[in-house]
Amino acid sequence: MSKVFGIALGILAxxxxxxxIGDIVFNVAAGATFGYQLLWAVVIGxxxxxxxxxxCGRVAAVSEKAVFDVVRERLGFSAGLVALxxxxxxxxxxxxxxxxxxAIVLQLLSGASYAQLLVLSVxxxAIVLxxxxxxxxxxxxxxxxxxxxxxxxxALKLHxxxxxxxxxxxxxxxxxxxxxxxxxxxxxxxxxxxxxxVYFYSSGAVEERWGPKDLGLxxxxxxxxxxxxxxxxxxxxxxxxxxxxxKGIDAELLGTVALVAEAPLGQIGLILALVxxxxxxxxxxxxxxxxxxxxxxxxxxxxxxxYREHAGAPRFTLAWIVMLVLxxxxxxxxxxxxxxxxxxxxxxxxxxxxxxxxxxxxxxDRAYMGNHANGVVANVFxxxxxxxxxxxxxxxxxxxxxxxxxxx
Amino acid sequence: xxxxxxxxxxxxxxxxxDSEGRRCGKVDDLELEGVRSGRPRVAAILVGxxxxxxxxxxxxxxxxxxxxxxxRVPWDEVAEVTAEVVLRRAAHExxxxxxxxxxxxxxxxxxxxx
Numbered sequence: 001m002s003k004v005f006g007i008a009l010g011i012l013a014x015x016x017x018x019x020x021i022g023d024i025v026f027n028v029a030a031g032a033t034f035g036y037q038l039l040w041a042v043v044i045g046x047x048x049x050x051x052x053x054x055x056c057g058r059v060a061a062v063s064e065k066a067v068f069d070v071v072r073e074r075l076g077f078s079a080g081l082v083a084l085x086x087x088x089x090x091x092x093x094x095x096x097x098x099x100x101x102x103a104i105v106l107q108l109l110s111g112a113s114y115a116q117l118l119v120l121s122v123x124x125x126a127i128v129l130x131x132x133x134x135x136x137x138x139x140x141x142x143x144x145x146x147x148x149x150x151x152x153x154x155a156l157k158l159h160x161x162x163x164x165x166x167x168x169x170x171x172x173x174x175x176x177x178x179x180x181x182x183x184x185x186x187x188x189x190x191x192x193x194x195x196x197x198v199y200f201y202s203s204g205a206v207e208e209r210w211g212p213k214d215l216g217l218x219x220x221x222x223x224x225x226x227x228x229x230x231x232x233x234x235x236x237x238x239x240x241x242x243x244x245x246x247k248g249i250d251a252e253l254l255g256t257v258a259l260v261a262e263a264p265l266g267q268i269g270l271i272l273a274l275v276x277x278x279x280x281x282x283x284x285x286x287x288x289x290x291x292x293x294x295x296x297x298x299x300x301x302x303x304x305x306x307y308r309e310h311a312g313a314p315r316f317t318l319a320w321i322v323m324l325v326l327x328x329x330x331x332x333x334x335x336x337x338x339x340x341x342x343x344x345x346x347x348x349x350x351x352x353x354x355x356x357x358x359x360x361x362x363x364x365d366r367a368y369m370g371n372h373a374n375g376v377v378a379n380v381f382x383x384x385x386x387x388x389x390x391x392x393x394x395x396x397x398x399x400x401x402x403x404x405x406x407x408x
Numbered sequence: 409x410x411x412x413x414x415x416x417x418x419x420x421x422x423x424x425x426d427s428e429g430r431r432c433g434k435v436d437d438l439e440l441e442g443v444r445s446g447r448p449r450v451a452a453i454l455v456g457x458x459x460x461x462x463x464x465x466x467x468x469x470x471x472x473x474x475x476x477x478x479x480r481v482p483w484d485e486v487a488e489v490t491a492e493v494v495l496r497r498a499a500h501e502x503x504x505x506x507x508x509x510x511x512x513x514x515x516x517x518x519x520x521x522x
Contacts (some may be wrong), residue, residue, distance in 0.1 A: 064491040072421045072434065077463035080421070081470060131520065294437070301423055301434035303508055310521040314511035317521075403512075 002232045007217055012224040013142025018229020018238075020284030021101035022094070022345040023259055024070055024277065027233045029406065030184045031240025032251040034176060036160070036168030039234060041168060041185045045192025046230035048388065050222050051381040052356055055363045055374070056198045057218035060205035063193060063368040066201045067355060068298035074358035076191050083354035084299045090351050091196055091292040093344035095327035096214035098285035099125065100337025104254045105278045114330070129320060135308045138204075141283030147276025150261050150269050152235040157264035158242035183403035186392045187342065190349035192233065193389070196284075196291035198355065203294040207305050212372060236260070252338060289327075293319035342405055349396040352389045360386060413489055415450065423485065423492040424481075431492075432499035432508075437462045439480065453481040453493070455504060476504065479503045 004077030030038045060066055065073070068087075072080040100123075103117040110117070128137060174181040201221075210218065239260045244251055251257065253298045254277070261273035291308065297316045304316040311317075331337060358383045374382060413419055415438060424433045424477045436459035439452040457474035460467040479502065499505035515521050 073417065077436070077460055077470075080464035081466050130518075202424060283437075299497050301431060301432075303505075310518070313514045314508050314515040317515050318511050364411060367414075371420040 007220050009139070010217065010221050011144065011228070013138050014221050014225025015229045015232070016142040016145030016148070017138075017287070018092075018285050019145065019148055019232045019370065020191075020194065021097050021281050021282045021337070021341050022187075022194055022348075023233050024101075024189045024236060024254070024281075025251075026187040026345065027236035027340045028070075028240040028244075028251045028257050028260065030188060031237035031242075032244035032249060032256075034152055034174055034407070035241040035245050036165045036238060037172060037174045037183055037239060038069075038163065038181070038188055039168035040171045041188040042192060042230060042233045044231070044388065046227060047381070048189065048193045048385045049197060050226045051378070051385050052193070052359065053198055053201050054219060054222035054238075054374060055359055055378060055382060056202040057205050057210070057222060058215060058372060059359060059363050060202040061218055062372045063087055063215050063362070064369065065362075065368075066206045066294060066298050067199050067359065068295045070362045071355065071358045072299050074361050075354075079354075080299065083351070083358075084295060086351035086354055087195060087295055088292055090344060090348040090381035091199075091288050091295070092323060092326050092330070093340060093347060094194060095195055095285060095288045095292070095323060096330035097341035097344050098281050098288060098328055100340060101220040101254065101332040102278065102279040102285060103331070104337060105274055105281060108255055108258060109274050109278070116329070119283070120330055121285075122324055123184065124281060125289065126321070126324055128287060129281075129286060130310070131195040137283075137286060138361055141286065142187065143277035145283055146275055147272045148280055149235075150230050150265060150272040150276060151239050152231060154261045154263070154269055155235045155242065155274075156237040156268045158239055160238050160242040161200070177403070177408045179403040180406050180408045181243050182236060183406045186349055186396050186399055187406070188233075190396070191391055192230070192344045193352060194348050195355050197350060199291040199294055201288045203291070203304075204297070208302065221242060224402070239264075241272065246302050253336070287318050288368065288369065289323050292323040293317075320398070323393050338351040339405075342400075346396045349389070350393050353386065353393050356382075356386055356389060416464075417487065419450075419493065422489075424453070424495060425492045426499040426502070426504065427487070427497050428499075429461040430499055430505065432502075433479075435493060436460055438478060450483050452483055453486070455479040471495045477503075477506075 009285050028325035055236050056067055071083050075083060082125060103114055104119040106117040107114050240251060243260055243263055249256060258270055258273045293316050294304060296319045302315040303313045305313050362368050420435055422435050423431060423459060426432050426434060433455040435453050437454040438450055440448050441451040441453055442448050456478045457476040458472050460471040460477035481502055485496050487494045
């Protein structure tokens with residue numbers, strides 16, 4: 001019974017931790033621009049993260065290797081180094097975006113100045129990372145992130161045209177500017193599959209010493225937790241489509257996002273939305289900070305791990321401190337965090353194939369995986385998503401330019 | 409150790425762990441001997457940024473930028489090869505993990521690091 005309970009709690013944390021600033025920005029902007037037409041792209045993105053999170057978790061449980069152990073072993077030093085640099089660039093950009101997002105949400109809650117709140121956000125994240133036991137971090141931020149469910153309630157209360165919503169789940173070429181539409185397709189898939197999630201997830205699995213007995217837990221986390229997390233993305237897009245599109249409101253500000261919950265649910269909705277956003281985004285900031293340190297340590301063979309005292313894994317500790325400093329240096333220039341968010345998502349798409357190719361190879365290698373190597377289903381989805389990822393990786397930067405970052 | 413290992417996929421770039429279970433670098437390169445005689449064997453594991461020189465152009469560039477020492481771990485010091493390469497002695501006895509030692513001196517100055 002306690003095992004089932006534990007799994008359920010893990011799933012809840014996975015749901016609450018699914019959405020980050022990239023998902024919020026792209027889903028709300030997509031809803032405000034194209035209504036419900038792009039829901040199918042979220043489905044594809046969620047399918048991708050489920051497929052590869054399950055695979056990374058399984059590889060970690062069976063072979064005791066996290067993503068960047070595998071990347072280096074399979075790609076070798078040089079190609080692995082390229083993957084590392086790409087992954088780290090994206091991690092720092094993502095972290096910068098999350099920290100900027102945290103500051104904006106705090107600003108909406110408190111009214112203090114953005115610059116002061118940026119400093120507060122970074123210090124807050126650093127203190128949590130330094131002082132809070134890891135299980136707590138995962139649970140507290142995951143559960144409080146569930147405040148975002150207010151958007152699901154809001155979406156229902158806005159009485160969207162359900163026929164149009166259903167229609168949106170079928171892939172289409174959409175109406176409106178076709179380059180902007182394509183840009184959003186890439187952004188929505190990229191936001192759902194943002195790579196720090198699998199870096200973090202697989203490293204956590206190695207740290208918690210998962211073995212083959214934990215494969216059920218892995219499947220539950222990936223297939224149920226991440227899949228249900230996708231519902232939050234749907235809710236964001238549907239609410240934005242029902243509320244913002246008819247009024248012609250642009251969704252360039254995070255404040256607009258919170259209004260999406262306030263309109264149908266009043267002040268309680270607004271506060272729940274802001275608190276949910278605060279914890280979801282700062283949870284993502286924590287995960288991406290650690291992901292950067294995990295990647296470095298795994299690539300270079302340093303001692304790593306958050307269960308150790310900080311001095312027990314010193315280069316790992318310095319690595320995450322440096323991550324925070326770099327990310328802070330980016331946002332403190334005053335650059336728009338929404339801009340950084342879009343760039344981080346689009347560039348993460350470019351980096352995805354470098355991460356997922358070695359994982360797919362290792363997950364098929366019986367020398368590593370024994371009886372737990374990929375079956376037919378995992379391979380069909382794995383290869384399918386590798387193709388999807390390659391296509392959107394090639395399209396990402398040209399679309400960014402042609403669509404003028406989705407502005408048309 | 410009679411287990412068959414593919415050197416390229418099963419040893420190179422794998423994690424090194426010392427006798428105390430501490431992670432202490434990667435198998436950055438291998439020193440082979442007897443290649444000409446037709447009976448090649450692994451003489452040593454090479455560890456450290458300088459060992460990247462043998463790892464392609466980017467490896468040479470990275471080695472040039474980072475510099476540092478090359479640590480040679482004789483193959484006799486390897487206890488077993490599992491998911492990781494487990495060594496017979498503690499990292500410091502083999503000259504490994506120096507980077508972590510230097511970083512520890514910094515991290516230990518921060519309150520609550522232990």
